[in-house]
Amino acid sequence: MKAFAYTLKQSFLQFGRNLNMSIISIFVITCMMLILSLFFILLINVNTAAETIKGDYDSIEIFLLEDTSKEDAEAMAADMKKQEGVSDAYYKTKEQAMAEFRDRWGENGYLLDSLKDNPLPNSVVIMISDLEKADALAAHAAEYEGIEDVKYYKSTVEKLLDATKFIQITAIVIMVFLIIISIIVVSNTIKLTVFNRAEEISIMKYVGATNWFIRGPFLIEGIIIGIISAGISLGITYLAYDRLVEFIGDQVYRILSMPMVPVGFMVYNFAFIFLALGISIGSCGSIISMRRFLDA
Numbered sequence: 001m002k003a004f005a006y007t008l009k010q011s012f013l014q015f016g017r018n019l020n021m022s023i024i025s026i027f028v029i030t031c032m033m034l035i036l037s038l039f040f041i042l043l044i045n046v047n048t049a050a051e052t053i054k055g056d057y058d059s060i061e062i063f064l065l066e067d068t069s070k071e072d073a074e075a076m077a078a079d080m081k082k083q084e085g086v087s088d089a090y091y092k093t094k095e096q097a098m099a100e101f102r103d104r105w106g107e108n109g110y111l112l113d114s115l116k117d118n119p120l121p122n123s124v125v126i127m128i129s130d131l132e133k134a135d136a137l138a139a140h141a142a143e144y145e146g147i148e149d150v151k152y153y154k155s156t157v158e159k160l161l162d163a164t165k166f167i168q169i170t171a172i173v174i175m176v177f178l179i180i181i182s183i184i185v186v187s188n189t190i191k192l193t194v195f196n197r198a199e200e201i202s203i204m205k206y207v208g209a210t211n212w213f214i215r216g217p218f219l220i221e222g223i224i225i226g227i228i229s230a231g232i233s234l235g236i237t238y239l240a241y242d243r244l245v246e247f248i249g250d251q252v253y254r255i256l257s258m259p260m261v262p263v264g265f266m267v268y269n270f271a272f273i274f275l276a277l278g279i280s281i282g283s284c285g286s287i288i289s290m291r292r293f294l295d296a
Contacts, residue, residue, distance in 0.1 A: 021189040022221075026229045028185045029281055032178035033233035033274055039171035040270070041241060044261050046164050058131060060138050061151045062124040068146035076124045076144050083140060085133030086126055094120045121148060179281060186222050186285025219286045226282030230274035237274075238267045 064073055073091045080089040097120040126141065128134050138152040242263045 022225055025182075025186050025189045025225050025285075026232070029182045029226065029229035029278065030232045030236075032182045033229060033277060034236060035178060036171070036175055036277075037233065037237045037241075037270060037274075039167065039174065040273070041237075041244075041261075041266065043164070043167050043171055044266070046167060048261055058128050058134075060126040060128065060134065060141055062126070062141050062144065063121045063148045063151065064123055065146050065148050066121070068122070070122075072146055073122060073124050076141075077126075080124070080126045080137070080141065083137055085128060085130035085137055087129035088127040090125055092123050092125050094118050094122050097121075097123065179277070182281045183285045183288065186225060186282055187288045189222075189225070189285070215286075219283060222282035222284075222286030223279050224282070225285075226278030226280070227275065228278075229281075230278035233274050233278075234267065234271055237270055238263070241266055 062076065070091060077089040077091055080086055095118065098118050101120070124141075126137065128137065134152060138150055141147075142150045245260050245263055248260075
């Protein structure tokens with residue numbers, strides 16, 4: 001216990017002696033974590049949106065001409081139900097379509113009252129049970145007479161998935177780059193402490209102090225820098241994301257019919273990510289310095 005108390009005391013003393021460099025290290029690591037949090041937030045919400053769209057748009061919608069009768073539309077629906085890969089097909093009136101728009105717009109649904117006429121067409125909605133057959137089903141639907149257009153959202157989903165992959169790759173590259181920079185900065189901070197205590201370290205080794213007894217304070221100093229950085233990053237991320245959800249959360253819901261990832265869930269997971277990153281970066285920076293200057 002005495003050795004641990006000594007190690008902890010020396011760690012805080014060293015942190016205070018090199019306060020300027022310690023602050024610079026905290027600043028760099030905090031900036032790195034904040035940039036990573038931006039990519040994480042974007043990535044998680046894009047993934048959620050992609051999954052929501054895949055669930056909501058696993059359908060094909062046939063927009064009908066104005067003079068297409070309900071009987072003809074129901075005949076199309078009956079025919080589509082017979083096709084392989086279709087779980088259901090039904091006729092949807094323009095009034096039902098407008099009602100869905102009002103629900104999606106929520107409190108702003110009253111804005112639709114300014115429309116003189118309902119611009120939405122009647123349609124036939126086809127629910128797909130096998131997405132691999134969706135292209136063939138869309139092509140079959142386009143052969144009917146009395147239709148205006150066939151809408152299938154496969155391209156929208158594919159674009160979202162491509163965007164998600166791009167964000168993932170970009171985030172990984174930037175994350176690795178920033179972590180390397182952070183480790184180098186922490187390493188340089190610890191190096192200054194080692195230089196300042198070079199004579200004291202020599203005496204300690206001369207009187208028989210073990211390598212780990214000497215290394216302990218430097219290792220904990222790096223961990224302290226990492227933990228402080230993680231705490232600051234988490235606080236800023238919480239405040240920023242909470243305001244972001246407050247400002248645009250409702251608009252995202254109205255446009256995509258999906259909420260943004262809740263603040264509590266995001267911050268809870270970031271707490272573990274930031275703490276792990278902070279401790280790892282601080283430890284690695286300290287270990288690199290000790291291996292080079294303490295003959296580790």
